[in-house]
Amino acid sequence: xxxxxxxxxxxxxxVLSALHLTLGAAxxxxxxxxxxFTAYDPTNYAHVVVIFQRLTRLAVALYAGAALxxxxxxxxxxxxxxxxxxxxxGINAGATTFVVLGVFLLGLSGPGLFxxxxxxxxxxxxxxxxxxxxxxxxxxxKLNLVLAGSMIGALFSALxxxxxxxxxxxxxxxxxxxxxxxxNFDYQALAPMAPIGLLALIAAAVMSRAVxxxxxxxxxxxxxxxxxxxxxxGTLLVAIVLAVSAxxxxxxxxxxxxxxxxxxxxxxGEIGRLPLWLCLVGxxxxxxxxxxxxxxxxxxxxxxxxTVMGFAGGxxxxxxxxxxxxxxxx
Amino acid sequence: xxxAARIEFxxxxxxxxxxxxxxxxxxxxxxGEFLAIVGPNGCGKSTTLKLMAGLLQPMSGAIRxxxxxxxSLSRKALARQIALLTQQSFAPPNMSVYDLVAMGRxxxxxxxxxxxxxxEAQIAGALLAMQVQSLQQRRVGELSGGQLQRAxxxxxxxxxxAVLLLDEPTTFLDLRYQYSILERAQExxxxxxxxVAVLHDFTQASLFADRVAVMHxxxxxxxxxxxxxxxxxxxxEVFGVRTRAVLAHGxxxxxxxxxxx
Numbered sequence: 001x002x003x004x005x006x007x008x009x010x011x012x013x014x015v016l017s018a019l020h021l022t023l024g025a026a027x028x029x030x031x032x033x034x035x036x037f038t039a040y041d042p043t044n045y046a047h048v049v050v051i052f053q054r055l056t057r058l059a060v061a062l063y064a065g066a067a068l069x070x071x072x073x074x075x076x077x078x079x080x081x082x083x084x085x086x087x088x089x090g091i092n093a094g095a096t097t098f099v100v101l102g103v104f105l106l107g108l109s110g111p112g113l114f115x116x117x118x119x120x121x122x123x124x125x126x127x128x129x130x131x132x133x134x135x136x137x138x139x140x141x142k143l144n145l146v147l148a149g150s151m152i153g154a155l156f157s158a159l160x161x162x163x164x165x166x167x168x169x170x171x172x173x174x175x176x177x178x179x180x181x182x183x184n185f186d187y188q189a190l191a192p193m194a195p196i197g198l199l200a201l202i203a204a205a206v207m208s209r210a211v212x213x214x215x216x217x218x219x220x221x222x223x224x225x226x227x228x229x230x231x232x233x234g235t236l237l238v239a240i241v242l243a244v245s246a247x248x249x250x251x252x253x254x255x256x257x258x259x260x261x262x263x264x265x266x267x268x269g270e271i272g273r274l275p276l277w278l279c280l281v282g283x284x285x286x287x288x289x290x291x292x293x294x295x296x297x298x299x300x301x302x303x304x305x306x307t308v309m310g311f312a313g314g315x316x317x318x319x320x321x322x323x324x325x326x327x328x329x330x
Numbered sequence: 331x332x333x334a335a336r337i338e339f340x341x342x343x344x345x346x347x348x349x350x351x352x353x354x355x356x357x358x359x360x361x362g363e364f365l366a367i368v369g370p371n372g373c374g375k376s377t378t379l380k381l382m383a384g385l386l387q388p389m390s391g392a393i394r395x396x397x398x399x400x401x402s403l404s405r406k407a408l409a410r411q412i413a414l415l416t417q418q419s420f421a422p423p424n425m426s427v428y429d430l431v432a433m434g435r436x437x438x439x440x441x442x443x444x445x446x447x448x449x450e451a452q453i454a455g456a457l458l459a460m461q462v463q464s465l466q467q468r469r470v471g472e473l474s475g476g477q478l479q480r481a482x483x484x485x486x487x488x489x490x491x492a493v494l495l496l497d498e499p500t501t502f503l504d505l506r507y508q509y510s511i512l513e514r515a516q517e518x519x520x521x522x523x524x525x526v527a528v529l530h531d532f533t534q535a536s537l538f539a540d541r542v543a544v545m546h547x548x549x550x551x552x553x554x555x556x557x558x559x560x561x562x563x564x565x566x567e568v569f570g571v572r573t574r575a576v577l578a579h580g581x582x583x584x585x586x587x588x589x590x591x
Contacts (some may be wrong), residue, residue, distance in 0.1 A: 209439070210436070215420070215421065220414075223385065223416065224489060269424040
């Protein structure tokens with residue numbers, strides 16, 4: 001057991017969080033940030049920026065990164081496939097389509113969008129699994145699964161574009177959300193997501209021992225006492241809930257869910273709760289770091305963190321497909 | 331040692347769709363006994379083992395462990411009674427042997443608790459029984475085929491079940507490791523477990539098993555002491571090949587008639 005890996009990611013996360021609060025269009029001293037927390041002065045402009053802009057932006061990055069990191073780990077473990085993630089299975093795209101439909105048809109907003117997002121996530125995974133089953137017997141099953149995921153993702157993206165084109169005026173706000181712009185998020189949406197995410201995390205921790213045994217194969221796991229269907233289905237649901245709760249707040253963000261499980265696997269393997277912890281804290285750190293970059297790379301212009309993650313994610317995904325499938329371990 | 335329990339098949343039939351694979355299968359395996367099941371490919375040996383482990387459900391008839399119908403037991407309760415070493419041998423390469431063996435304790439643990447003293451003791455006992463204690467900190471990916479199979483068998487022993495099922499446990503192993511696995515299986519039977527193994531090799535079956543069951547086209551043709559069952563006539567009927575049987579060193583050898591000199 002590498003004990004230092006328990007506190008180390010927290011230290012990284014704290015440093016990145018502090019940087020996130022200080023850096024930006026205008027740098028704010030750590031002293032001023034502490035003062036904003038301890039002795040908030042509504043007439044001090046810097047205090048207002050810290051609390052209402054940067055802190056909320058940080059909270060969203062932390063939550064979405066952690067949720068997506070854990071979601072990716074759970075998906076990769078139950079599917080025994082290092083290429084799957086909320087992005088590559090089409091969950092993000094499906095959730096996005098249903099959020100847009102929820103806005104367009106039902107006039108929903110904020111946390112009310114969670115349920116349509118969840119429905120979209122579940123439907124997209126079902127379709128992806130169905131399509132990959134149709135491909136059974138031809139090619140590499142692991143590649144087939146992500147191939148199916150990208151087909152379903154493309155279909156949902158087209159559907160999203162179609163719905164948006166029906167009434168462009170009413171979607172002024174949502175464009176920023178669709179490209180994964182943390183700055184443009186709805187602050188009200190985060191609060192109800194936190195308990196949902198917490199519950200999902202507890203469920204993931206409780207099931208982790210059973211999920212570990214699934215790596216031995218379904219039959220071996222079953223004879224060792226694991227209810228394979230229940231554990232698979234339950235874990236899949238938890239992974240979808242985590243991913244769509246992040247999507248509901250910040251829109252679809254790729255990369256975190258794909259790469260964090262690989263980093264965790266290199267550091268501590270995949271058995272036990274330590275990988276879960278690493279993906280939780282590491283996912284939060286990764287998205288926080290990306291958001292710092294999004295604000296600094298083209299300063300004073302602010303990029304969307306979804307764009308930064310999209311570029312990084314695309315490159316890493318390519319590398320994983322080329323190098324990852326050659327190794328037998330996944 | 332675990333509680334002892336016999337395994338009983340009571341007129342079990344099984345099939346996929348309308349096609350029957352097993353018909354009227356009735357036999358028992360007793361505590362302290364090593365029963366080997368042999369037969370040609372597709373005769374239903376592995377299916378029998380899967381039924382016994384609850385991975386498949388019979389179309390009719392009942393399978394009992396002790397006095398309980400296995401269909402009435404939850405997955406965990408069944409796993410405390412019956413362990414199966416499947417032919418699926420994947421395990422993450424960067425996992426330690428100790429962690430692999432510790433997984434065998436799943437059926438005895440609740441979801442959140444840490445390993446108990448009982449867990450630790452059973453894991454240590456299983457590592458010792460399979461002679462893999464020196465490998466316990468090694469990674470699974472570094473093991474040879476024989477070492478991995480012994481580690482996997484230690485995992486099933488840690489399950490501390492009354493019944494131990496082995497599905498072709500010696501396939502793909504060097505001769506030395508084949509004997510090692512079968513000797514360990516025999517020891518487990520001597521210690522009071524009910525051991526049932528699907529084997530390919532008659533000689534090995536006759537050498538290590540107390541009784542041999544011969545299966546053919548979904549039926550059990552013979553069951554009894556190796557020398558009584560593994561006869562020239564039975565081999566000719568089941569495998570379609572005439573042989574000469576030789577008894578030597580407590581084992582039955584079969585030599586193809588065309589090659590016998």
